Amino acid sequence: NLLGMAPTDWITFLAGVGSILLTFLAGTEIDPVSLRRFLAPSLAIGAIGFTLPFIGAWMFALHVLHWAFHASQIAGIALSTTSVAVVYAVMMETGLNRTDLGKLILTACFICDIGTVGALGVVFANYNSLLIAFAIACVLALLVLPRSLRLVIRVLGHAMSEPEVKFVFLFLFGLGALATAAQSEAVLPAYLLGLVAAATFHEDPRLAGRVRGIAFSFLTPFFFLKAGTLIVLKAVITGIGSIALLFGVKVGAKILGVYPTTVVFRVPQREAWYTTMMMSTGLTFGSISALFGLTHGYIDRGQYSVLVTVVVLTALVPTFIAQAVFRPRITELLHGRDEPPVAAVSQVSGSRR
Numbered sequence: 221n222l223l224g225m226a227p228t229d230w231i232t233f234l235a236g237v238g239s240i241l242l243t244f245l246a247g248t249e250i251d252p253v254s255l256r257r258f259l260a261p262s263l264a265i266g267a268i269g270f271t272l273p274f275i276g277a278w279m280f281a282l283h284v285l286h287w288a289f290h291a292s293q294i295a296g297i298a299l300s301t302t303s304v305a306v307v308y309a310v311m312m313e314t315g316l317n318r319t320d321l322g323k324l325i326l327t328a329c330f331i332c333d334i335g336t337v338g339a340l341g342v343v344f345a346n347y348n349s350l351l352i353a354f355a356i357a358c359v360l361a362l363l364v365l366p367r368s369l370r371l372v373i374r375v376l377g378h379a380m381s382e383p384e385v386k387f388v389f390l391f392l393f394g395l396g397a398l399a400t401a402a403q404s405e406a407v408l409p410a411y412l413l414g415l416v417a418a419a420t421f422h423e424d425p426r427l428a429g430r431v432r433g434i435a436f437s438f439l440t441p442f443f444f445l446k447a448g449t450l451i452v453l454k455a456v457i458t459g460i461g462s463i464a465l466l467f468g469v470k471v472g473a474k475i476l477g478v479y480p481t482t483v484v485f486r487v488p489q490r491e492a493w494y495t496t497m498m499m500s501t502g503l504t505f506g507s508i509s510a511l512f513g514l515t516h517g518y519i520d521r522g523q524y525s526v527l528v529t530v531v532v533l534t535a536l537v538p539t540f541i542a543q544a545v546f547r548p549r550i551t552e553l554l555h556g557r558d559e560p561p562v563a564a565v566s567q568v569s570g571s572r573r
Contacts, residue, residue, distance in 0.1 A: 255327045
């Protein structure tokens, strides 16, 4: 924010809507079939990929950087994420989404981000009767949305007025309103709604295209615009040491947790390192968590600037390393070799179900 701009009320509103849609769309990117197929390794890799960075960044911010307790928790949550948006884009661009390895990485990302979203909701929830009502409404919405969305599409079709998109917005904004009333965060149910709607979005590319068009062309830019304008350049410069250390803590914790876990599931070394680097990325939920902390007064703008800078670096550096050093050979993954990568993962996953 070199021009000293401040977000206006309407930018703040559109940024909030953009964050909800961005979170929802991240959930829709998950293939339910792949999630069931790779459930065991996805749970193991995703859970350890969330837990170690969360605890590591939290404790580091608390005891080394001497941040306040809640500010340290925000740091842990913001740096525990794996960016589904970054990973999905890389998988699609490289063609790895058609391989077992790519599907495993995507489903593990989902599990990791479930931990992030859950931690943000549990740690900072205001436990009262409204929160109970909100939780009940979320469960009902998750049960109702998949079939009702298919019914709306079947009965009303893809009319020019886009009733199916409005129906999705009804659920998102309805639960968002309940979340606000319960003093929770509107993005929390959006990720799970995206998961239960994922099958419909995969079956209906027109619906997916319409929602993505609204989100990426109009709403989500305002989220990143707001997130960027709140960064203080002076805080980034003076906090360069903290940025480097927190970056090292996150990536180091991901390596300590994810790489050994992939080895346990007999993923070959090159693919194991590639998985580890992709699981070290962060962007969307890291930015959302940091903005949540700033909005609710848990962190100041200096701490926010440090966290968002680290989040952006984790979107770039691990991705570059993964693609430049450990990128798997797509032809071998698709057509096989003497010992196909992640074939063992499929066998182990199947034997544990």
